[in-house]
Amino acid sequence: MNKIKALVTGGSGYFGSLLIKKLYSKGYIVGNLDINVPDYNLDNVAYHNCDIRDKDLLKKYIINYDIVFHNVAQVP
Numbered sequence: 576m577n578k579i580k581a582l583v584t585g586g587s588g589y590f591g592s593l594l595i596k597k598l599y600s601k602g603y604i605v606g607n608l609d610i611n612v613p614d615y616n617l618d619n620v621a622y623h624n625c626d627i628r629d630k631d632l633l634k635k636y637i638i639n640y641d642i643v644f645h646n647v648a649q650v651p
Contacts, residue, residue: 586606
């Protein structure tokens with residue numbers, strides 16, 4: 576069985592980073608799509624620097640994943 580590829584938008588934030596760590600521990604192939612670089616370092620978690628308002632770049636990344644967890648929020 577192939578591993579599920581999960582993309583987490585906002586994966587550098589608090590909730591997104593917790594979700595990424597949980598998915599990673601469960602054996603998912605995980606990607607983080609965020610405009611901020613994460614402050615954690617997990618081997619084999621791909622970081623994609625992308626603003627979700629950039630539709631063309633967003634499509635480029637999303638196509639490679641089976642599921643997307645959308646966790647983006649505008650913060651001050």
